[in-house]
Amino acid sequence: MNTPTPSTAPRHRLRFYRAVWRWHFYAGLLVLPVIAWLALTGAAYLYKTPLDRAFHHRLKVVDIGRERLRPQQLLEAASRAQPGQVFRYTTPATDDASVEVAVMTPDARHEVVYVDPYTGAVLGQLPDRGTLAGVIRRLHSLDLFGPIASGVIELAAGWAILLVLTGVYLWWPRARVAHPAQVPAGQLGRGDLGGVLWVRGRPPQRLFWRDLHAVTGVLVGGVLLFLALTGMPWSVLWGAKVNQWVNGHDFGYPRGVRVEVPMSTQRLGQTTTPAWSLRQAQLPASTLPDPHAGHAGHDMRGMADIQGQAHDAMGLNAAIARFDALGVAPGYSVSLPRGAHGVYTASVYPSDLHAQRVVHLDQYSGQVLLDVGYDAYGPAGRALEWGINVHLGQEYGTANQLVLLLACAGIVLLCVSGAVMWWKRRPQRGLGVPPMPVERGTLRVIFGLLLIGGLLFPLVGASLLLIAALDRWWLGDNARATQ
Incomplete structure (x- = not known):
């Protein structure tokens, strides 16, 4: 397809523009359906509490x-x-x-x-x-579709980042490097912000959908980038590795966790659903009491009959009374001791980050073995938890929810407009991949930039190499054949 090119646009900029557009097309082709799915399920999950209270x-x-x-x-x-x-x-x-x-x-x-x-x-x-909210969350994270699907989340987040960055470059106002979908060069000059800040044309025209896609993208692109980055902690490879990295270091894992108390082999994530940065935290161990010492004052109606635990354990009544006295926020969950060395663990993650808390009690003495809150996290842990809390629509109340709800609607519109725009320009044969630059230098620059992102997100990097190979040896030949 021949493309009108403004005389003011240097040829190297045109080549670079087309190369960026090509990778923007690939990113959209791969992740737009997934992004639309995540936006729809994420919008519903913003209102998890009222949904559950109404439905159940x-x-x-x-x-x-x-x-x-x-x-x-x-x-x-x-x-x-x-x-x-x-x-x-x-x-x-x-x-x-x-x-x-x-x-x-x-x-x-x-x-x-x-x-x-x-x-x-x-x-x-x-x-x-x-519950309904639980099912929505599992749909959003793709947990319902098995462990392999969890990797799709990481790929979608990484490619969404690429989609936003390349989209911003394509949108950026300039003496326009021509786009194959663009109107004649004289219609869009330096002073014309049509397609940049407002939408031109009418719905039957491809120009309308192109402008709608561009303007919507710049409005919601920042939120999409934020959601992709803050969604990475839940990913199967990158999230797990970063979780291990921030746990065990003062800059991420709470400073009070590595205290000199006996530690068990159990992990906090095995007994409850803690903050993301605490999933790998080891549980402290209760100290077995001296069999010759008395334990007067303990609630003897503990877990002996139902849970099969020692009769001299303090029991659930005393444990909850202790947690209440410590001021743990209402709605906390108590994980019961597992075995003779287990502990009572209270954990709560309300909307207020500063009310997040994990408290471990010795099941026999009721001694506080660990008491960790948000303010005790290292800077990396605090940053990660803040991002996750905003991602969930919890940090700033109704305003947080409304911004994300509007952003989710915009993301769906972005996906729909991109699909319609492609449909209107698709060729009779092939995918309609934007033309590949023939200059090796341009390709090297683009691929080098992509590799930087691939190093930060290895699973995404592996997919980039795969797409680059297909682009070079198969899709590239097809695209050149249709030009």
């Missing part, structure tokens, strides 16, 4: 009574309704919320039993993470 009202919402029953009574009620090993007890976040008791059944299923904290009535049960 019978399980989640209770009438406020005068006084709550003791936690052990509620746990026993849940255990009667669903026999098995109780591994987590979640306290109500609000006065009208139910208690959630997570049980591993004899056939190894994880079920959550909902109990009225005022009457002890069992309201029903669901699979763990089986």
Whole structure:
């Protein structure tokens, strides 16, 4: 396809522009459907709490009574309704919320039993993470589609970063290097901001969709870049490696974690769902009491009958009373001790980052073995958690949710306009890949820039090499054949 070129545009800039456009096309081809999916599911997940309270009202919402029953009574009620090993007890976040008791059944299923904290009535049960919000989150993270699909998230995030950066270059106002979709050169000069700040044309015209794509992209591109970067911590390779890197160092992992207490081989992520930067944190170990010493004052109605733990453990009632006295924010989850050296762990991650907290108690003495909050994180941990909290729409309340909701709508529009624009310019044969520059120097520069990103994100880098090979030996020949 011949492209009108402004006389003021140097040929090397035109070559570079076309090379950038080619990789922008590849990035869009690979990730636009995934990005649209993530935007739709992410927008829904912004309102996870009201969605769950509305959709599971019978399980989640209770009438406020005068006084709550003791936690052990509620746990026993849940255990009667669903026999098995109780591994987590979640306290109500609000006065009208139910208690959630997570049980591993004899056939190894994880079920959550909902109990009225005022009457002890069992309201029903669901699979763990089986609420509407839980399903939306698993759809958003692609967990429902297996471990391989988790790698798609990392690839989509990396290619979305490439999509935004190349898109900004293509959008940037200049004495226009011609775009194959562009109107005649005289229609867009230095002073014309059509297609830069506003949309020209009408919906039947490709110019309309091209401008809509460009203007929408510049409006939501920054948010898309932010979401891609802050979504990386959940990725299968990059996220896991960075998690290991920030844990065990003062700049990331909380300074108070590596204290001189006996450490178990258990990880915090095995018993609860902690902040991302704490998933690899080891749990401290309870110290077995002297069998000849008394333990008067402990709640002897602990976990002996139901959980098979030592009779001199402090018990759930005393543990929750201790957590409440320490000022842990309401709605915290308590992971019960696993074995003789296990600990009671309270964890809570509310919208306020500074209220994030993890507290470990010795199951026998009730001694605080570890008490970690956001303010104790290193700078890398704080930055990561802040990014994740904003990504989830929690950090700045309603404003945070509205900005992300509008951005998600814009991202979907960006994907749709890109698809329509391609459809209107597609050739009768082939994908309609933008022309490949024949100058090796231009290709080397572009590929060198891409490799920098590939080094930062190895899985994305591997996919870049694969696409570059296809581009060089197969797609390139087809594209040249159609030019």
